[in-house]
Amino acid sequence: xxxxxxxxxxxxxxxxxxRSIYEISTPVSLKGNYFNTGPIPNYYRRKNITIRTIxxxxxxxxxxxxxxxxxxxxxxxxxxxxxxxxxxxQVHETFRKPELESLAKLFNIDYxxxxxxxxxxxxxxxxxxxxxxxxxxxxxxxxxxxxELWGTGxxxxxxxxxxxxxxxxxxxxxxxxxxxxxxxSFNGMRTEPHKKQLIESFSYVGFDGPIRMKNPDxxxxxxxxYEATSMVxxxxxxxxxxxxxxxxxxRNPTHLDEPHQxxxxxxxxxxxxAVIETYDLKKRNYIGTTSMDAELSLVxxxxxxxxxxxxxxxxxxxxxxxxxxxxxxxxVTFGSDIDGRMIRGTRPGKSLRSNFEQYKIMDRYGDMFVxxxxxxxxxxxGATEEGGKxxxxxxxxxxxxxxxxxxxxxxxxxxxxxxxxxxxxxIIDGVAQHTLKDFVPPKRPYSFDKMLNDITNFASAHLVPxxxxxxxxxxxxxxxxxFSIPAHRNLRLESACVQNFNKWSRRLLTYSRYEVDQDxxxxxxxxxxxxxxxxxxxxxxRLARTADALNPxxxxxxxxxxxxxxxx
Amino acid sequence: xxxxxxNFISCAVKACKSSSLSFPLHFKDVELASTSVPYNPLLLSxxxxxxxxxxxxxxxxxxxxxxxxxxxELPRLTATAAATGDGDMNMDNxxxxxxxxxxxxxxxxxxxxxxxxGKMVCxxxxxxxxxxxxxxxxxxxxxxx
Numbered sequence: 001x002x003x004x005x006x007x008x009x010x011x012x013x014x015x016x017x018x019r020s021i022y023e024i025s026t027p028v029s030l031k032g033n034y035f036n037t038g039p040i041p042n043y044y045r046r047k048n049i050t051i052r053t054i055x056x057x058x059x060x061x062x063x064x065x066x067x068x069x070x071x072x073x074x075x076x077x078x079x080x081x082x083x084x085x086x087x088x089x090q091v092h093e094t095f096r097k098p099e100l101e102s103l104a105k106l107f108n109i110d111y112x113x114x115x116x117x118x119x120x121x122x123x124x125x126x127x128x129x130x131x132x133x134x135x136x137x138x139x140x141x142x143x144x145x146x147x148e149l150w151g152t153g154x155x156x157x158x159x160x161x162x163x164x165x166x167x168x169x170x171x172x173x174x175x176x177x178x179x180x181x182x183x184x185s186f187n188g189m190r191t192e193p194h195k196k197q198l199i200e201s202f203s204y205v206g207f208d209g210p211i212r213m214k215n216p217d218x219x220x221x222x223x224x225x226y227e228a229t230s231m232v233x234x235x236x237x238x239x240x241x242x243x244x245x246x247x248x249x250x251r252n253p254t255h256l257d258e259p260h261q262x263x264x265x266x267x268x269x270x271x272x273x274a275v276i277e278t279y280d281l282k283k284r285n286y287i288g289t290t291s292m293d294a295e296l297s298l299v300x301x302x303x304x305x306x307x308x309x310x311x312x313x314x315x316x317x318x319x320x321x322x323x324x325x326x327x328x329x330x331x332v333t334f335g336s337d338i339d340g341r342m343i344r345g346t347r348p349g350k351s352l353r354s355n356f357e358q359y360k361i362m363d364r365y366g367d368m369f370v371x372x373x374x375x376x377x378x379x380x381x382g383a384t385e386e387g388g389k390x391x392x393x394x395x396x397x398x399x400x401x402x403x404x405x406x407x408x409x410x411x412x413x414x415x416x417x418x419x420x421x422x423x424x425x426x427i428i429d430g431v432a433q434h435t436l437k438d439f440v441p442p443k444r445p446y447s448f449d450k451m452l453n454d455i456t457n458f459a460s461a462h463l464v465p466x467x468x469x470x471x472x473x474x475x476x477x478x479x480x481x482x483f484s485i486p487a488h489r490n491l492r493l494e495s496a497c498v499q500n501f502n503k504w505s506r507r508l509l510t511y512s513r514y515e516v517d518q519d520x521x522x523x524x525x526x527x528x529x530x531x532x533x534x535x536x537x538x539x540x541x542r543l544a545r546t547a548d549a550l551n552p553x554x555x556x557x558x559x560x561x562x563x564x565x566x567x568x
Numbered sequence: 569x570x571x572x573x574x575n576f577i578s579c580a581v582k583a584c585k586s587s588s589l590s591f592p593l594h595f596k597d598v599e600l601a602s603t604s605v606p607y608n609p610l611l612l613s614x615x616x617x618x619x620x621x622x623x624x625x626x627x628x629x630x631x632x633x634x635x636x637x638x639x640x641e642l643p644r645l646t647a648t649a650a651a652t653g654d655g656d657m658n659m660d661n662x663x664x665x666x667x668x669x670x671x672x673x674x675x676x677x678x679x680x681x682x683x684x685x686g687k688m689v690c691x692x693x694x695x696x697x698x699x700x701x702x703x704x705x706x707x708x709x710x711x712x713x
Contacts, residue, residue, distance in 0.1 A: 309610035309645075332611060334573065343703050353702070363605035363679070367573035371706035375713060377577040380591040380620060395576050395618055416710035423711045434709035437698070441707045
């Protein structure tokens with residue numbers, strides 16, 4: 001006999017009904033955690049998946065749904081890929097992802113960024129193994145550490161459900177080892193008793209080993225992200241808090257500052273961020289007025305893929321900030337500067353070389369010399385491997401530089417200011433002046449654009465195949481639209497990071513050299529004519545101009561970056 | 569100025585770049601120093617293909633070192649990825665006894681020997697570049713620019 005109530009009970013208990021109930025009551029953004037149990041093909045369709053930003057966008061949950069919501073449990077990631085959490089430093093945000101991508105390429109590590117926002121320090125990434133995770137993060141300057149992601153959610157209840165469903169099969173591995181629990185909060189605070197209470201809420205993992213505050217075998221960290229930037233976020237918080245009253249009585253519903261994302265993680269590997277302290281300019285033996293700070297010098301070295309056994313060169317070496325950063329990562333470093341006093345120093349014991357001695361990296365000191373990029377001694381005429389006679393110039397794995405902006409003193413290269421001056425040695429009292437020991441060669445003003453052209457040409461000639469060029473460039477913000485990134489047919493632009501200041505910004509451009517020379521593009525406005533090909537007339541016209549006329553950035557710097565009133 | 573660097577540079581005067589006489593520059597009135605630095609076989613293995621061997625033999629002779637007439641053949645070494653966090657080397661490969669001897673010789677000539685004071689002379693135009701406190705000066709007077 002048909003029993004309606006029993007039939008109804010069967011329906012209520014069926015998987016599909018429970019699932020539909022769950023779908024209604026669960027935020028869309030989290031569904032993947034519970035129901036996405038099949039293989040995730042997204043990792044093999046990289047071009048379709050970019051970066052899923054969840055914390056800075058206003059339409060968060062729906063965006064997630066649109067991209068397939070593949071926040072898969074650890075156990076359900078396709079076999080080689082596992083999920084990790086990177087804890088970034090909340091500085092130089094625009095450089096963080098390019099640095100990570102550069103290191104992944106350097107170490108040849110497969111990865112996919114699952115979630116990243118410049119507003120938060122926590123990013124989710126899929127990698128093949130703990131070894132890959134350790135290697136990837138080992139050289140990073142802008143991140144702090146990498147963790148295995150055990151669970152995540154917008155409330156602690158969600159985190160617990162996530163941890164239980166994803167990692168219960170792993171708990172026995174950590175049953176007897178010594179361990180420690182850590183707590184990280186971004187943009188928020190917890191009292192110590194509250195932290196303890198939250199840590200204890202994870203006791204179901206059943207770790208019986210000793211708790212060690214120093215050098216534990218395993219470190220587990222709870223991370224909370226309190227970032228709240230948009231109205232939608234705030235509304236979402238409010239909505240969540242109503243639920244919390246019912247679901248999590250342990251939390252204080254009247255507390256307005258609750259994290260909007262919580263992660264439970266296991267520590268895997270540490271970054272090189274501590275190295276910044278070692279190379280701190282304040283503790284460096286010899287510095288100058290334009291020395292690049294340790295942090296960005298080290299980041300630049302990472303972008304340039306320097307490493308053990310490689311050769312790096314800085315054509316504007318100054319006091320050697322990039323040189324020591326490259327040497328730190330193992331490269332033998334060369335440098336030159338038009339001003340020999342910068343290299344040798346003016347006081348005894350204070351020289352570029354003394355910094356290499358201070359850091360005990362003299363085995364990576366290549367050579368420093370005085371020269372001008374427009375008349376460089378680098379390059380040679382000689383026998384090649386093939387035995388034929390041709391110029392063999394591909395020497396460096398990396399060329400990195402922060403060219404002089406010409407703000408402090410106008411940009412200069414070798415040569416006389418007066419182009420009509422006859423090309424003969426200057427002889428006074430029968431002595432050729434340039435043969436005197438204290439002879440200072442005359443210099444003339446030079447255009448910044450010309451110099452960029454010289455740098456890219458130089459890099460094309462002297463980088464080994466796949467070698468990298470990193471250039472720092474200043475721009476007045478108003479010029480942003482007309483700012484053109486220097487291009488060269490043999491150089492592929494890898495990344496362009498921007499560091500913003502008040503009225504101006506500077507960019508770190510990274511290029512890699514193609515394996516073989518590329519054909520000259522048919523029409524390319526970016527490429528300036530080679531210096532040697534210019535007619536004497538235009539060269540004269542160039543020389544007649546002042547340092548300001550040749551360097552628009554310098555002019556704008558001294559004009560205080562005034563903006564002209566706009567048309568509308 | 570190291571012999572390594574001398575192998576990468578020629579006369580800075582543009583007109584000399586097309587002359588085989590401008591490379592290598594010839595050492596004159598040199599004062600040498602030897603600095604002991606850790607031996608780095610990976611570096612040497614990477615350097616070898618980039619060296620112009622006949623030029624290195626010539627420069628070495630000027631400083632009193634004798635090198636074999638032909639470039640030694642060495643197995644190519646590679647760094648392991650995992651151990652590069654602090655820039656220290658860690659190698660997969662090991663080299664044989666003869667190769668090791670060659671590498672040690674190259675290490676001494678290329679990395680440990682420096683010209684502290686002296687001159688480098690272009691065989692084409694005769695211009696003399698000074699070396700002072702190991703730093704070579706390649707700036708040119710305006711009549712040569």
